[in-house]
Amino acid sequence: MAVNEGRLWQSLMEMAKIGATEKGGVCRLALTDLDRDGRDLFAKWCREAGCTLSVDKMGNIFARRPGKNNALPPVMTGSHLDSQPTGGKFDGVYGVLAGLEVVRTLNDFGIETDAPVEVAVWTNEEGSRFAPAMVASGVFAGVFDLDYGLSRADLDGKTMGEELQRIGYAGDLPVGGRPVGAYFEAHIEQGPILEAETKTIGVVTHAQGQRWYEVTLTGQEAHAGPTPMEIRHDALVGAAKMVVDVNRIGLAHKPFGRATVGLLNVTPNSRNTIPGKVFFTIDFRNPNEDALTAMDAEMRASVAKIAAEHGLTVDLVQIWHSPVVTFHEKCVGAVRNATKRLGFSHMEIVSGAGHDACYINRVAPTGMIFIPCEDGISHNEVENATASDCAAGCNVLLHAMVEAASA
Ligand code: HGY
Ligand code: MN
Ligand code: MN
Ligand code: MN
Numbered sequence: 001m002a003v004n005e006g007r008l009w010q011s012l013m014e015m016a017k018i019g020a021t022e023k024g025g026v027c028r029l030a031l032t033d034l035d036r037d038g039r040d041l042f043a044k045w046c047r048e049a050g051c052t053l054s055v056d057k058m059g060n061i062f063a064r065r066p067g068k069n070n071a072l073p074p075v076m077t078g079s080h081l082d083s084q085p086t087g088g089k090f091d092g093v094y095g096v097l098a099g100l101e102v103v104r105t106l107n108d109f110g111i112e113t114d115a116p117v118e119v120a121v122w123t124n125e126e127g128s129r130f131a132p133a134m135v136a137s138g139v140f141a142g143v144f145d146l147d148y149g150l151s152r153a154d155l156d157g158k159t160m161g162e163e164l165q166r167i168g169y170a171g172d173l174p175v176g177g178r179p180v181g182a183y184f185e186a187h188i189e190q191g192p193i194l195e196a197e198t199k200t201i202g203v204v205t206h207a208q209g210q211r212w213y214e215v216t217l218t219g220q221e222a223h224a225g226p227t228p229m230e231i232r233h234d235a236l237v238g239a240a241k242m243v244v245d246v247n248r249i250g251l252a253h254k255p256f257g258r259a260t261v262g263l264l265n266v267t268p269n270s271r272n273t274i275p276g277k278v279f280f281t282i283d284f285r286n287p288n289e290d291a292l293t294a295m296d297a298e299m300r301a302s303v304a305k306i307a308a309e310h311g312l313t314v315d316l317v318q319i320w321h322s323p324v325v326t327f328h329e330k331c332v333g334a335v336r337n338a339t340k341r342l343g344f345s346h347m348e349i350v351s352g353a354g355h356d357a358c359y360i361n362r363v364a365p366t367g368m369i370f371i372p373c374e375d376g377i378s379h380n381e382v383e384n385a386t387a388s389d390c391a392a393g394c395n396v397l398l399h400a401m402v403e404a405a406s407a
Pocket of ligand 3: 084091126379
């Protein structure tokens with residue numbers, strides 16, 4: 001029993017047309033009309049494959065293929081359809097459509113699993129439009145309450161609850177609180193390791209911890225001409241020094257520390273007015289929780305020192321902490337065994353990115369399957385993978401799920 005490589009690739013390319021960008025990527029921000037269109041296409045394909053669809057109050061979609069004993073908790077797979085603003089054709093989508101290909105393949109071979117199989121689409125995994133990331137799988141796992149999830153707002157003040165209603169994906173199913181037999185998520189690595197080691201499959205054992213912050217610096221708007229340099233309270237100069245120091249902290253914690261300022265807004269953003277306010281975000285990652293805590297302390301000290309030097313006030317809020325994840329040995333073992341049985345080159349790997357699996361791991365035995373992406377590039381329109389690697393990862397997913405659904 002093997003998946004249909006051409007059909008999987010065709011589905012990936014078809015989905016990539018929704019929100020396609022000129023450079024060959026996708027922009028399908030969470031809960032936009034394009035996200036809705038991607039969801040609708042997925043739902044259509046799942047119905048054609050004989051699945052029943054349900055949607056919960058966070059807009060998470062579950063496509064269910066019945067088993068012999070539907071009282072058993074489902075064996076679940078899935079990922080996300082929302083993308084970064086300059087995202088790629090595979091991040092998230094690969095895991096969703098690999099799940100659909102598993103269903104299609106089980107249909108082709110007339111396999112009836114003991115437990116039902118479900119393919120999930122998790123809302124707002126990226127955390128780009130609405131922060132934090134993985135918020136809907138987080139509600140499913142009981143990490144966040146429903147009100148918190150629905151109240152997440154984008155920079156225009158639109159909430160997830162309003163946008164779910166608007167696009168027609170405000171489901172009536174309670175979020176989570178139901179047993180899941182096992183969860184497997186297939187994903188591109190989004191980094192350079194598998195390609196550099198020429199391995200086809202990454203058996204994911206852990207995911208690194210993350211801390212996200214929002215920083216608002218307030219100085220004093222003033223005229224760019226008459227205001228002497230030494231009396232300025234320039235919020236952008238302060239922010240610039242902080243951005244450089246955040247990067248220094250990431251480097252100081254190498255080889256695994258990661259530090260990124262990805263979003264920065266200047267007010268009033270006018271050529272000849274000294275910036276009075278700057279808002280920026282910090283994304284810290286580390287596979288070691290203590291090191292992540294140390295990065296936090298170093299950053300706070302640096303921000304306070306620079307703000308004092310420039311007479312700025314600081315509002316620094318940690319908006320999210322996702323601790324280091326150790327995936328469940330039962331599922332990591334199932335991925336490893338399936339990979340070995342299928343004869344794919346493989347290695348154990350720690351995920352540098354966050355995934356919905358990080359939260360589902362709290363409520364179900366969970367494992368992840370990585371495949372390489374070209375030059376290790378992701379969150380970029382050039383993101384690419386090969387049809388054969390996509391099929392390899394999907395075959396591992398198929399066999400790991402069948403093993404778990406027949407246990
Ligand atoms: O940020 C992440 O790791 C994921 O892409 N949301
Ligand atoms: Mn992803
Ligand atoms: Mn991503
Ligand atoms: Mn003037």
